[in-house]
Amino acid sequence: MKTLKGAATPLIAIIIAFTVGGLLMFIQGANPLTAYQSLFYNAFTTSDGIAKSLGKATPLMISGLAVTVGIRAGLFNIGAQGQLIAGALASAWAGYRFTDLPFIIHLPLALLIGILFGSLVGAIAGLLKAYRGVHEVITTIMLNSIVLQLAEYLSNGPLKEEGSIIARTPAIEESAVIPDLFGLPLGFFLGIALAAIVWWIFKNTTTGFSFETVGRNKSAAWYSGISVKKITVAAMLVSGGLAGLGGAIESLGVIGRFEPAFNAGLGFDGITIALLARANPLGVIPGAILFGGMRGAGPNMQFDAGVSPDIVDLILALVLFFVTAPLIARWFKLRNTEQRSVTSGWGN
Amino acid sequence: MSALLEISNLTKAFPGVVANNNISLHVNAGEILGLLGENGAGKSTLVKAVFGLLTPDTGVILIDGQAIEYGDTLGVISRGVGMVHQHFQLVPVMTVAENIVLGDEPKKFGLIDRKSAKAEVLRLSEKYGLEVDPDARIEDLPVGMQQRVEILKALRKDVRLLILDEPTAVLTPQETDELLDVMKNLASQGVGIILITHKLREVMAVADRVVVLRNGNVVGSASPRDTDEAGLAQMMVGRSVVLEVLKSKAKPKDVVLSIRSLEVLDDRKMPAVKGIDLEVRSGEILGIAGVEGNGQRELVEAIAGMRNRVGGQVLVDGKPTKNLHPRSVRSAGISHIPEDREKHGLVATYSIADNLVLNQFNQPPFAKGWIRDLEKVDEIAKELVEKFDVRTPSYANLANSLSGGNKQKVVVARELSQTLQVLIAAQPTRGVDVGSIEFIHNQLISARDNGAAVLLVSAELDEILSLSDRVAVIYGGKIVAIIDAEGADRNYIGRLMAGLKA
Structure with a gap:
């Protein structure tokens, strides 16, 4: 019952977003029903389509988890994008730089390096927040720019594929490629497993409880003996590491190298997905699948209904808008009740 | 008319x-x-x-x-x-x-x-x-x-x-x-x-x-x-309330908590505690009387390890406790009922049960290594809710759902449920109904009788006088007098609280 109730807001937000998106297509002169039919047919019914949707969903799921961990610990990690790029580039580098390694070592190594670099970028924001009081939203936004520019420079300079005309690294070795499982990308199953693990950790472990306590009431956490500073850094390490893993999976499982243009927006979609899932790690799974399907099948919509694939971005933006609107409304309501309780003492 | x-x-x-x-x-x-x-x-x-x-x-x-x-x-x-x-x-x-x-x-x-x-x-x-x-x-x-x-x-x-x-x-x-x-x-x-x-x-x-x-x-x-x-x-x-707290005469034993030339700053970095020395013995309640804002909050937070001690020491059983480290201060044996239960004492959106183990959620029996034992948490929650008369349909409800008095009972229950040597009780009955006040007072007395050294801070002079065995008056960040509570003159203390030379 509780889960059903929790899912109401996201579902309503999605329905409204699709309705508004449909209206806009209609104004454009396209048939929204044809467009949506094409979208869902191509995303979720053909085996190719499903594979593509789930492949796209994988990095989204993991970056959604990254943002979720942050939110649970009271941190709004806007920097999933930067951490993801750091992970994507680092793992791609490890993927092509090490040759003659067996698959069983090479792939885990490359993934680990991706995680490490994501964590590193996250940790900068975490340390600044914990020990200097700099707000993580500010630092992660700035880090996004820094990492993006740095990655573009590296993939267009020192790490550039020889002879390539565009900015990209060399292709990764075969031994670092994430294989498919039952025709579906292995990364997808990894993502689901991770979502379950994160969910379990928050439900059952002392670490999860510490994160959550800091997220809900820092003063009470400090009072009860939890080191708020350490947890803040730890949460940014985990969050950044997850985002880095998302990038690594994109590089090693989808693109096969690092190419700056390909990772655009994955981390930001992660924010929307985490908010859509209301920071529930399991809720990230369906959210990411929906987003992955729309991202994957967007171009089909153009082909079948003549609408610009940009409409997908629009709908996803509307989803974000409508899912946060109730949060904003609730915030206002909370403020009202707070004001009331100042004068009432009622229910005290 | x-x-x-x-x-x-x-x-x-x-x-x-x-x-x-x-x-x-x-x-x-x-x-x-x-x-x-x-x-x-x-x-x-x-x-x-x-x-x-x-x-x-x-x-x-x-x-x-x-x-x-x-x-x-x-x-x-x-x-x-x-x-x-x-x-x-x-x-x-x-x-x-x-x-x-x-x-x-x-x-x-x-x-x-x-x-x-x-x-x-x-x-x-x-x-x-x-x-x-x-x-x-x-x-x-x-x-x-x-x-x-x-x-x-x-x-x-x-x-x-x-x-x-x-x-x-x-x-x-x-x-x-x-x-x-x-x-x-x-x-x-x-x-x-x-x-x-x-x-x-x-x-x-x-x-x-x-x-x-x-x-x-x-x-x-x-x-x-x-x-x-x-x-x-x-x-x-609706029933007869014992306004005068019934308590036997204190039997103080060894000094457990000693505070030595403690200096603490307030939020604006101005000196708030200016060299305080205090000793609290096992089995006694030392009350700190004073008008709010004379350094009580800073004193309490510094003892609890939550606020930087810029000078001096806090010792438990003669051993110094760590500055700015609430966890080690707790494990040294200091329990703390905080002044602001909404801010420090409770996580409003946690269940009553989680709040009842907030200070020991990662210790046995509530955790086996890394894994929390939620059954044990439920067990203790059930027990404490009953023992401390927390009025709620279920300990699984959010702390938010409780009335002020019952929230305070949750905090008191949690702080008294662990074996304690020292109890710091800051405004333990603020905003609490008369029925709960009586209950909380009795709990403090029984903590004393079980050998705890209790430091009580309250803005209510009546509370200080009826609970304490000794009263220390704080004014301007200093202890201006320490007197026996028995037979203490209300007006005399009032003048000391106002900074008058008695």
């Missing part, structure tokens, strides 16, 4: 609870009505209805025999009702005169006419015998003076009915006495006053009539001449 205020058959229900049930009462001009009741008894709901802040379900409120329009606060104000809120609504950086005229400033060429504002304040001040300096800035004034400004502000609109919501909560005993005099003076000039409080002494001292609310009902009304404090307390809680 009709009464100044007449409430008849007023009922207001909130989801799940009837806040006011068929309440009728009246206030005459020149009369002081004491409105007594525990927290949650419905006092605030009632006066909010009078002030037009909420709409009752049924019932009529008449001012001078004319019904008021619900929800019309401005209309109510224009008919001569003024309210002084528990939390002052003043702008700290503005002067007294500016604050008093705020919202309806005398203007000259579109600008505020400060001169006539000042003149008006002086006129008001003289009329009601409330002395203030119109040019003083609010933030420089002591709390009692700030309250005086609040009252003047309310009186400015030709107030005939003045509602005072817990006005003495923040005052020193001297300031309280002054306020009571002010109220009598106002009443003699024909102002009707509703005094909301749960302090029996004040009602006895000043009210012409007392109405007692309990669970939303008027359970009694009396004249102070015909009753005594015990009688009123009994009405408030």
